[in-house]
Amino acid sequence: MNSSEALVVKDLTVEYALKSRTGRIQSRARAVDNVSFSIATGETLALVGESGSGKSSIANAIMRLVEPSVGSITVAGREVTSLSGRDLRESRRDYQMIFQDPFESIDPRRTVLDTVMESLIVSGIGETDAHRRERALAALESVGLTPAPKVGERFAHQLSGGQRQRVAIAAAMVLQPKLLVADEPVSMLDVSLRAGILRLMQKLGSDLDVACLFITHDLSLAWMYADRIAVLYLGRIVEEGAPADIIGNPKHPYTQALVSVIPIPERVNKTERTILTGEIPDSSHIPQGCRFHTRCPLYRALGEPASCRDSDPSLSGRAIHRVACHHSTEE
Numbered sequence: 001m002n003s004s005e006a007l008v009v010k011d012l013t014v015e016y017a018l019k020s021r022t023g024r025i026q027s028r029a030r031a032v033d034n035v036s037f038s039i040a041t042g043e044t045l046a047l048v049g050e051s052g053s054g055k056s057s058i059a060n061a062i063m064r065l066v067e068p069s070v071g072s073i074t075v076a077g078r079e080v081t082s083l084s085g086r087d088l089r090e091s092r093r094d095y096q097m098i099f100q101d102p103f104e105s106i107d108p109r110r111t112v113l114d115t116v117m118e119s120l121i122v123s124g125i126g127e128t129d130a131h132r133r134e135r136a137l138a139a140l141e142s143v144g145l146t147p148a149p150k151v152g153e154r155f156a157h158q159l160s161g162g163q164r165q166r167v168a169i170a171a172a173m174v175l176q177p178k179l180l181v182a183d184e185p186v187s188m189l190d191v192s193l194r195a196g197i198l199r200l201m202q203k204l205g206s207d208l209d210v211a212c213l214f215i216t217h218d219l220s221l222a223w224m225y226a227d228r229i230a231v232l233y234l235g236r237i238v239e240e241g242a243p244a245d246i247i248g249n250p251k252h253p254y255t256q257a258l259v260s261v262i263p264i265p266e267r268v269n270k271t272e273r274t275i276l277t278g279e280i281p282d283s284s285h286i287p288q289g290c291r292f293h294t295r296c297p298l299y300r301a302l303g304e305p306a307s308c309r310d311s312d313p314s315l316s317g318r319a320i321h322r323v324a325c326h327h328s329t330e331e
């Protein structure tokens with residue numbers, strides 16, 4: 001592993017057992033299927049996909065909220081999939097999660113200052129309350145909640161959604177993590193507040209060298225705030241590259257469809273919009289061959305070639321821009 005990599009995910013598979021009412025396993029849903037990627041120190045990788053693509057399962061596996069079926073996850077050089085008990089608790093300082101709903105992620109009975117100090121107490125950091133208080137106030141200032149002593153006295157119900165998300169970010173950042181896993185961190189916020197939160201995360205990442213896995217269904221946010229984008233479809237990464245490549249020169253038909261409908265000047269095919277037909281299939285019924293072939297416009301345009309039904313393509317291409325499609329150069 002490269003020492004500058006904050007996160008390395010290798011061959012990750014996450015399966016869920018689907019049970020009958022009597023508790024018998026009837027089938028298995030493969031939410032994440034053999035996914036590998038890495039994030040460098042201080043880098044933000046956006047994992048983009050629609051609902052059901054497996055992006056939250058990847059986040060939950062990294063946080064050990066679900067157990068991976070196969071694969072390994074390494075954070076700041078430490079393989080965390082095999083840790084348990086005290087070692088696992090200690091390792092958690094290095095990777096912190098920002099949840100989608102700032103209204104649920106903060107205990108309404110605690111003050112803001114107590115919420116941030118609680119992170120330190122749980123992780124066994126700080127010799128005295130005074131020391132922890134000092135660190136917590138500094139964390140509140142770093143996320144723009146000023147004057148920190150005054151904001152620190154408030155309770156969650158006295159804060160806006162954006163302020164609550166800043167408290168959640170402060171409670172994560174006070175531990176000086178190496179990696180933030182942000183699962184749709186602005187999707188429940190008012191549109192006017194989203195840019196402020198994402199700019200804050202971007203600034204903290206570059207100032208403090210914290211890597212970020214930014215999970216979103218919104219490709220335009222990924223384009224604006226990430227250093228790299230990985231597009232996920234039905235549990236697999238189908239395209240990965242720099243935002244300029246993904247938006248300006250998308251190669252996978254799925255990415256092309258996503259790009260064709262976002263309202264930004266850089267997108268290609270400005271007049272043509274590709275509206276995909278059908279829903280993303282259920283992860284307990286992944287199509288044979290290329291998993292996208294049931295919705296793929298290129299597959300139909302090429303006369304439904306057998307190669308698309310025979311094998312699921314893996315990512316290939318230049319290391320900086322990779323695509324999983326047998327025919328991506330044949331448009």
Ligand code: SF4
Nearest residue numbers: 290293296308325326
């Ligand atoms: S391999 Fe075939 S079905 Fe899959 S994305 Fe490429 S053209 Fe479409």
